[in-house]
Amino acid sequence: MNSLTNRKKVLESKQMNFWERIYLPAIINGLSITMKHFFKKRTTVYYPEEKRSFSENFRGLHSLKRDENGAERCTACGLCALSCPAEAITMTAAERKPGEEHLYREEKYASVYEINMLRCIFCGFCEEACPKAAIYLDGDIAKAGYIRDEFIFGKDKLTEPVIK
Amino acid sequence: MDIAFIIEKLILISAILGISLVIAMYTTLAERKFAGFFQDRVGPNRAGPWGLLQPLADGVKLFTKEEIIPTHASTFLFVLGPSLSMFTACITTAVIPWGQDLFLFGRQISLQVADINVGVLYVFGVVSLGVYGVMIGGWASNNKFSLLAAVRSASQNISYEIAMGLSIIALLMMTGTLSLREISEQQSGMNWNVFYQPLGFLIFMICSFAETNRTPFDLPECETELVGGHHTEYSSMKLGFYLFAEYINMFVSSAIMASLYFGGYNYPFMHLISNPNIAALIGVAVFFTKILLFIFFFIWVRWTVPRFRYDQLMKLGWKVLIPLAIVNIALTGTGILIFGK
Amino acid sequence: MSHSLFYLLSFITLFFALLVVFAKNPIHSALYMVMTFFAITCQYLILNAQFLAIVNFIVYMGAIMVLILFSIMFLNLNQATEPQKSSLLKFAGVISAGLLMLTLVGAILKTGGGDVPFELIKPDIGLVKNLGKVLFNEFLLPFEIASVLLLSAMVGAVLLAKKDIN
Numbered sequence: 001m002n003s004l005t006n007r008k009k010v011l012e013s014k015q016m017n018f019w020e021r022i023y024l025p026a027i028i029n030g031l032s033i034t035m036k037h038f039f040k041k042r043t044t045v046y047y048p049e050e051k052r053s054f055s056e057n058f059r060g061l062h063s064l065k066r067d068e069n070g071a072e073r074c075t076a077c078g079l080c081a082l083s084c085p086a087e088a089i090t091m092t093a094a095e096r097k098p099g100e101e102h103l104y105r106e107e108k109y110a111s112v113y114e115i116n117m118l119r120c121i122f123c124g125f126c127e128e129a130c131p132k133a134a135i136y137l138d139g140d141i142a143k144a145g146y147i148r149d150e151f152i153f154g155k156d157k158l159t160e161p162v163i164k
Numbered sequence: 165m166d167i168a169f170i171i172e173k174l175i176l177i178s179a180i181l182g183i184s185l186v187i188a189m190y191t192t193l194a195e196r197k198f199a200g201f202f203q204d205r206v207g208p209n210r211a212g213p214w215g216l217l218q219p220l221a222d223g224v225k226l227f228t229k230e231e232i233i234p235t236h237a238s239t240f241l242f243v244l245g246p247s248l249s250m251f252t253a254c255i256t257t258a259v260i261p262w263g264q265d266l267f268l269f270g271r272q273i274s275l276q277v278a279d280i281n282v283g284v285l286y287v288f289g290v291v292s293l294g295v296y297g298v299m300i301g302g303w304a305s306n307n308k309f310s311l312l313a314a315v316r317s318a319s320q321n322i323s324y325e326i327a328m329g330l331s332i333i334a335l336l337m338m339t340g341t342l343s344l345r346e347i348s349e350q351q352s353g354m355n356w357n358v359f360y361q362p363l364g365f366l367i368f369m370i371c372s373f374a375e376t377n378r379t380p381f382d383l384p385e386c387e388t389e390l391v392g393g394h395h396t397e398y399s400s401m402k403l404g405f406y407l408f409a410e411y412i413n414m415f416v417s418s419a420i421m422a423s424l425y426f427g428g429y430n431y432p433f434m435h436l437i438s439n440p441n442i443a444a445l446i447g448v449a450v451f452f453t454k455i456l457l458f459i460f461f462f463i464w465v466r467w468t469v470p471r472f473r474y475d476q477l478m479k480l481g482w483k484v485l486i487p488l489a490i491v492n493i494a495l496t497g498t499g500i501l502i503f504g505k
Numbered sequence: 506m507s508h509s510l511f512y513l514l515s516f517i518t519l520f521f522a523l524l525v526v527f528a529k530n531p532i533h534s535a536l537y538m539v540m541t542f543f544a545i546t547c548q549y550l551i552l553n554a555q556f557l558a559i560v561n562f563i564v565y566m567g568a569i570m571v572l573i574l575f576s577i578m579f580l581n582l583n584q585a586t587e588p589q590k591s592s593l594l595k596f597a598g599v600i601s602a603g604l605l606m607l608t609l610v611g612a613i614l615k616t617g618g619g620d621v622p623f624e625l626i627k628p629d630i631g632l633v634k635n636l637g638k639v640l641f642n643e644f645l646l647p648f649e650i651a652s653v654l655l656l657s658a659m660v661g662a663v664l665l666a667k668k669d670i671n
Contacts (some may be wrong), residue, residue: 027469034202034468044206241536282633285559292567296539299574303532311578318575322568342633 059122061139062115064159067105072159073134076110080126080135088119089126106132113158117142117151172273180257180277187459188411189219195411195463202467226404234397236306245301246398246405252294253412259283260419261345263429263448266441275448276345283344284336287420288329291375295321297409298377298384298394305397313393316474317384320374323481324381328371330489334364334496335424344420348428352435358425363492365425367485372417374481377410379466383474418458419451426454510551518544531577535570542566554631 019025045052054060065073076093094111096104103109120142126135145151193208193215200207208215233242263275280286295318302314335357339347351357358365374381385393392398395406422428429447437443472480521540528534542565549558629635640648 027465030468031464034464037204038198038201040204042201042204042206241532280555282555282559285556285563289559289562289567292563292571295567295571299571299578300536303574303578315575315578318571322571325568 059124059127059137061117061142062120062126062135062137062153062158063139064113064155065134065136066160066162069102069105070162071101071103071105072109073105073132074110074113075106075108075132075134076113077131079129079131083125083129084120085123085125086119086121088116088121090114110155113155115153115158117153118148168271172271173277176273176275177258177277180262181254184254184257184412184415187415187455188408189223191411191414191459191463192222192407193218194459195466198460198463199467202464223404226401229400231400231402232397234306237397238304238306241300241304242397243402245297245304245394246402246409247297248300249294249297249409250405250412252290252297253409253416256287256290256416257419259286259344260416260423261348261428262451264440264444266444268441275444279343279345282342284332284342284347284424287344288325291328292321292325294375294413297406301398301406302384302394305394307397309390309392310394310396313384313386313390313396316390317377317394320377320381320383320477320481323478324371324374324485327367327481327485327489328375330486331364331367331371331492332424334489334492335361335368337493337496337500344423344428348423348430351427352430354427354432356425356427356430361425361492361496363488363495365421367489367492368425369421370480370485372421373462373465374477376413376417376462378414378462380469380472381477382471383477386471388471414459414462415455418455418462421458422451422454511548514544514547514551518548531580532574535574535577538573539566539570542570549631552631553628554636556633556636557631 067073076091078091078093081087081089081091090112091110091114092112093108096107096109122137124137127137142151196218197207197215199205208218211217211221233239258277259280261276261279266273266275298317299314302310302312302317305311335347336342338357338360339350341347341350347357377384384390385395387393390396395403398406429444429451431447431450434443434447437446518541521537521544524537525534525541528537542561546558546562546566549555549561627635630639
């Protein structure tokens with residue numbers, strides 16, 4: 001039968017010759033290969049001390065963005081929660097009071113915004129769904145923890161600090 | 165037998181025991197470190213500088229772990245197994261000559277615990293006892309994997325002991341003595357036995373890999389088939405003893421290979437050093453260098469060659485090594501007839 | 506010194522030999538036998554027979570007992586599967602053991618036992634060099650015959666182990 005690709009390999013079991021049968025040359029060959037690796041430069045990155053830079057499209061922890069005046073951009077429309085395949089996002093909307101204009105950009109804002117990092121799969125759909133460019137997955141790697149409650153990130157952990 | 169003699173021997177014994185334990189301890193670190201190097205990694209490096217405190221951390225971990233004795237295990241034998249392993253590993257060092265005599269306080273101090281005239285045979289005897297630790301432990305665990313490992317190690321050790329004994333007969337035909345000290349003395353300068361007995365050395369080395377249960381012959385603890393082998397049921401320091409005994413065995417068999425085939429404490433231009441004490445101390449250093457090189461070789465082979473299948477192991481032992489050893493005896497005999505000693 | 510050592514070792518030997526017989530568990534029995542052999546090795550040592558001692562150590566303790574343990578481990582020795590021996594067999598066993606004991610006692614009496622402490626005529630005969638010379642000069646023929654006997658036993662064992670001879 002003709003094969004569709006040219007990657008087909010025909011296996012053949014040849015009779016081993018004398019040098020292959022006494023096995024010692026093969027062992028010596030193997031020893032020389034491991035010895036070559038012994039003196040090779042290590043590729044290890046000593047993680048907590050030094051970090052590799054992330055790639056351009058790396059998706060890490062979420063952050064809720066502010067506009068140029070330092071007001072939160074999120075308007076609690078719920079599109080991120082809707083688009084989330086893991087259903088990790090919940091939020092409660094609230095109305096902006098007079099005098100809070102420097103805090104929230106729109107009239108409606110999220111008073112509670114929580115992401116469960118145990119459920120989140122870092123797919124980035126929330127980022128794509130957001131009409132206000134309020135959420136980006138541009139943070140670090142999610143940290144490990146011992147308590148489940150630690151993984152529910154509220155606004156205190158998610159909102160970007162105000163740039164002075 | 166005066167007091168000074170007893171004190172001298174006591175100091176020597178405790179020094180040797182201490183040194184062999186420390187070397188075995190750091191061999192565990194070296195094994196993990198070198199395994200890393202062979203695989204382009206760095207190995208353990210967190211405990212202390214370059215991971216130098218890792219063996220201590222391992223020891224503390226093993227000592228503080230929970231001690232479990234299975235309900236249906238025979239308790240006495242279960243404890244006896246690892247103790248025997250450790251004991252037989254330690255007592256072989258008694259006949260190894262660590263260096264030439266020292267002259268201190270007007271006394272001639274021999275750096276060998278006991279110079280018995282059947283030294284080589286003593287080593288064999290102790291090696292053949294070593295299998296009891298594994299067998300008793302494996303049987304007492306009341307676990308079928310441990311039992312299979314015990315049976316395996318028994319047949320493996322017995323098979324390779326024969327080839328080992330035959331390979332050493334050729335050496336003894338040349339040296340004409342069974343005392344390890346005399347064998348070492350005969351190899352002064354570069355007159356090492358390995359140049360006269362290359363085949364014998366090869367067979368002896370392969371057998372000592374098998375006797376110490378090191379890869380490629382570590383079938384008694386073959387994880388892919390036997391879970392943990394003979395120490396499946398062991399925990400805490402009893403497991404530690406089994407693992408540690410392997411490293412002491414490695415040290416001891418390196419020492420024996422060095423003293424039988426690689427000149428022991430001898431080094432070239434030894435006679436040029438006039439002070440006997442300095443010459444002896446350099447000899448001890450040279451001997452330990454040789455031992456450490458052999459230990460490195462053990463580790464190097466472990467991280468290169470994969471484990472044999474059990475039938476391959478038996479085939480190698482009975483159908484290859486034993487006939488080769490007999491041929492080697494015949495060759496040596498012919499050589500002695502033609503060239504004289 | 507060596508006198509009391511001899512009695513101590515004899516006591517240990519006999520004690521463990523009795524335990525070999527009376528132990529319920531065959532593995533324990535085999536391990537007691539190892540101890541018996543060890544005591545006998547020590548007896549050889551105080552007779553200054555180093556070679557015999559070490560060979561007893563290697564061959565009996567290190568090889569033969571390991572093989573015995575090896576085969577016991579393969580057997581399923583429950584009380585239910587153990588066949589009961591008939592009383593005729595037991596009787597025959599008692600008689601043969603009694604005869605063996607009679608021979609031993611007779612031999613000891615013949616050699617003129619009593620309470621004279623043992624004395625070696627040639628104390629160095631047990632050293633490797635002397636033993637080798639005696640074996641390969643005076644007793645060369647019996648030595649070689651014994652080796653041929655062992656070889657034939659080995660060939661026989663291989664033949665029995667092979668299932669189809671052709």
